[in-house]
Amino acid sequence: MNNLIKVDVITLTKNSSNCILRTLDSVSMQDYKYINHIIIDGHSIDETVTLINQYKHEKKITMFQQNGIGIANAFNIGLMKSSGTLLIFLNSGDTLVNKAVITKIVDSYMKQKWLWAFGETISLSRKQYLKRHIKQYSHWNQSLFLSRNPIxxxxxxFSQMLIQKVGLYDERLALEMDYDFNIRASLIAQPHLLYFPISYYDTTGISSIKVFKHYKVHRQLRKKYFPLSPINSFKTDSLCFLKACMRFIMIPIKIFL
Structure with a gap:
């Protein structure tokens, strides 16, 4: 029955010649057969497109040039080009943890019929000397959104069924568009928790180091979806700012290690 489940892996690229091959390798080596690798390129001016075109992919691969501006727009192009039963965003530089992980995801979907799910992540510094295994929560609670994007x-x-209900990413947001999208998704259906790692996440991307801009947008969105009393809002703002400071301190470590 798994043969009926098609999975789209959507990868955003822009001047990613230094890391796109490891993402292509990661998807190509998957033992699950029915994968379409969708590449959304933001008009790279380096060798990214050439490397993708020359790559001998074991799965179906299609590449599109972005016709708009911003990460949210690239996300949305990926959604609109996607037709698989399930889809996952794996940006350039990120990799799946092993060759069987898509099979495990599909097996879970077949058994549980969830609308969306998320698993564990392993974050990496630039030279991969530092690794942090982000373990799964014991249970899901909407309050996890208060101090950070917990996903x-x-x-x-995501399942296509959920995407049809949630709609597109908010292109007015230059950052935290996935935080906004995840909140909207959670208001439709509670995410299913997968207790195994899905991907290695490169934490040195440009958007990942804009910690105080992330903090500002996160604060605005949190107040929009989760209005708190003045005291609780102050406490949450303070906690989020402290976490932003800690992430800022970690930036040189992530870049040089």
Whole structure:
């Protein structure tokens, strides 16, 4: 029955010649057969497109040039080009943890029939000397959204059925568009928790190091979806700012290690 389940892996690229091959390798080596690798390229001016075109992919691969601006727009192009039963965003530089992980995801979907799910993530510094295994929560609670985005999109799998209900990413957001999208998704259906790692996540991307801009947008979105009392809002703002400071301190470590 798994043969009926097609999985789209959507990868955003822009001037990613230094890391795109490891993402292509990761998807190509999957032992699950029915995968379509969709590449959305943001008009790269380096060798990214050439490397993709020359790559001998074991799965179906299609590449599209972005016709808009911003990460949310690229996400949306990926959604609109996707036709698989399930889809996952795996950006350039990110990799799946092993060759059997898509098979495990499909097996879970076949048994549980969830609308969306997310698993564990392993974050990596640039030279991969530092690794952090982000374990799964014991249970899901909407309050997890208050202090951070509790869901890494590199380890999140959406069904087409959910996408049809949620709609597209908000292109007015330059950052935290996945935080906004995940909240909207959670208001439709509770995510299913997968207790195994899905991906290795490169934490040195440009969007990952704009910690205080992330903090500002996160604060605005949190107040939109989760209005709190003035005291609780102050406490949450303070906690989020402290976490932003800690992430800022970690930036040089992530880049040089």
């Amino acid at each position: 890494c999109h590199q380890s999140t799998i």
